[in-house]
Amino acid sequence: MNPYQSPILMVDSVVMQLANDALQVLLIKRANQPFQGMYALPGGYIVAGETTVSSHERILSSKAGIEKQVLRLVEQLYTFDTVAGDPRGHGVSVTYMGLGLDIIPTLGSETQQPEFFPINALPQLAYDHAEIIAYAHERLKSKVNYTNAVHALLPVYFTLTQLQSAYEAILCRPLDKRNFRKKFLSLDLIHETNEYQRDGAHRPARLFCFNAARLERSPRSFD
Amino acid sequence: MNPYQSPILMVDSVVMQLANDALQVLLIKRANQPFQGMYALPGGYIVAGETTVSSHERILSSKAGIEKQVLRLVEQLYTFDTVAGDPRGHGVSVTYMGLGLDIIPTLGSETQQPEFFPINALPQLAYDHAEIIAYAHERLKSKVNYTNAVHALLPVYFTLTQLQSAYEAILCRPLDKRNFRKKFLSLDLIHETNEYQRDGAHRPARLFCFNAARLERSPRSFD
DNA sequence: TGTGTAATTGTACAAATGACACTATCTACA
């Protein structure tokens, strides 16, 4: 059917969420050689009849029990040639980034101990997965500067403090509270509600909400 | 050898250069079905033992006689699933963008009438290639705003007027001469030389030169 | 009612952006 012998096609996935004031990445412990016992991104081979997108969904479901509805933003990252020094031999890996909230990985049909790790405290990783995660992190950092992408990491109703914490976790640096609020509110990406979050022995925080549930560009960049 | 049946892997290439004050895209006329006689991006199948990068080089050489040294900037764009309504059937296409100067396409070993067309006056295109070109154009527009990517489209020594024309061709809008010069010079991406270009019956223009021959980010964006 | 805790708000200075028009320098030709 196919007169050409293609390289092996794979998908690797960088699933991220916020927890404990940090951006966290989903990793699995490899059950088999190569890199047995080491951590890696969930990934696998693309089979006939699959698009890269549907393959990505299948692999996350089977390896970490994560169904596609759980990911509130999915974006293709980059396609890597995996030749030099890669024990898998010659192949091509299409990588995706998935963002969500309160994701609880479970043992899928292929049990692989899925677990989230803070992006700044990752274990040693198999393959070139450390580079792929660094690439995903850069992409996310830049994306939150000119889009509402952070919506995929937050609940529908959130406080400005939560929003700022999300940006600080993604950008890995502290932000000035007054400047952050002034700037973000001027972008017209969110609107206030009349609800408040009562949290403890202090003034309650007003809850806000994104205008659009889907990815949207802001008129100018955040930073 | 490969226990999995992968989709067909392809590479498509968006080669661009400046000519006649316009950004131009390399197209070939298809010799075979499907889309026989229509224009398309140069592209082809990735064969065993090739990376996507080496496949891209081979395909440009064989289909348009363009050797890799001629492209002064090559960047991967995106990987498209080619399923819905695509006569090739199920496949995955990795797309690259290549930028150069004074590229003269020739009939390669696979003769396909390669020719440059202005990006704003393209003929009807095969497959989803119009979308791929639009994607490449968006990428380039955004890239020249925060990098020195335009260096790949200009000669080593160039005038500020040439530089501005390049930006206008890429961004498809006129720019203010004084603001453009002030802004660009403040970015520290180029330096002046003591050479002048004598062109006709008017004041000669000073020649400038990029500081770095490779891709470099500018401290802030251009636009 | 006082204390602790987090939420909310404004000002002043620096930097960047954007609109806008005239002078300089060369060639060619009368």
Added chain:
DNA sequence: TGTAGATAGTGTCATTTGTACAATTACACA
């Protein structure tokens, strides 16, 4: 030789944006 034609080169002001910085508000609990 000097004048016309053509492109190169340059500065100011008003507006917007970025950035540094601290006091007050509203609630829970003791």
